[in-house]
Amino acid sequence: MNTPPALNGAIAANKVHHWLRAWYGADVPEAIDLDVVRQMLPTTPYGKGVREIRPPVQFNDDAFEGLLARDPGDPQVWGIAYNGSVSPERQRFTIAHELGHFVLHRDRQPRFHCDKESVHSGHETMRLIEREADDFASNLLMPGDRLREWISNRRIDLHVLSAIAKRFQVSFEALCIRFIKFTPQRAILVYWDNGYAKYEWRSSSAVRTRARIRRSGDPQEPLPGTLAADASVEQAWDGVEMSAAIWCPEEAPHMKLREFKHSYTSRDRVLTLLLLESAEPRAWDRSWQDGETLDAVNWRQ
Structure with missing residues (x-):
């Protein structure tokens, strides 16, 4: 029997796109609606044991990028915070990154605090999980099949x-x-x-x-x-x-x-x-x- 590949950012994001197509009943929008992803995830196998991911909240601090944390009073609820002082595009990537932590890493720890340098200057385990969350965000927001189609045969x-x-x-x-x-x-x-x-x-x-x-x-x-x-x-x-x-x-x-x-x-x-x-x-x-x-x-x- 073949062993299924280990879950990583690309595989997880591709599966989320599969669920999004079922959610919409049609083509997924070019610009992924992350609020739909947030609401959908607890209803999927990736959200097992979770009742709710609360709407993301802003937390403006130059050294702060994003946060994923479990509610200490209710282990079935998670929340996301992001730096609201950066561009809307950066905010979207941060929220997608935190959703990546939710899918890939929440069984490891109850809180992920992401600053601008953690992917490069943290210890090896931290760098790895930050890169995995980045990979999830990239694949979720910029699906490879669409990108490949849009750049093929173009100058x-x-x-x-x-x-x-x-x-x-x-x-x-x-x-x-x-x-x-x-x-x-x-x-x-x-x-x-x-x-x-x-x-x-x-x-x-x-x-x-x-x-x-x-x-x-x-x-x-x-x-x-x-x-x-x-x-x-x-x-x-x-x-x-x-x-x-x-x-x-x-x-x-x-x-x-x-x-x-x-x-x-x-x-x-x-x-x-x-x-x-x-x-x-x-x-x-x-x-x-x-x-x-x-x-x-x-x-x-």
């Missing part, structure tokens, strides 16, 4: 990705990260914070072809000759073509990439998207087949 630029983010009612950054996981293109996304690389995400095809950005120091700074290093360029949503070797040291000089740039309002945070020409995995380097599956790099520990 991708930041205008296209921004439009998709609006359809899902998620942040531009969250959509870009999700895009990296589903695009068949060789793609790299870098998040810059105060002039230094904080995170790098690579698509599966970028991983297979060993495409990664050139290390220039620790902490990593934007590379000379790139839009990321040019402070006079705030936005490049249509992209600029250049030699891929400027960014990626193992790329041949004739290979090209298109660099896109988005600067946030404060200009101290920047997203760089690199779309590289197609290439086959290098015949002399098949190590990715033996276990390199990570698509994200944390540059600043």
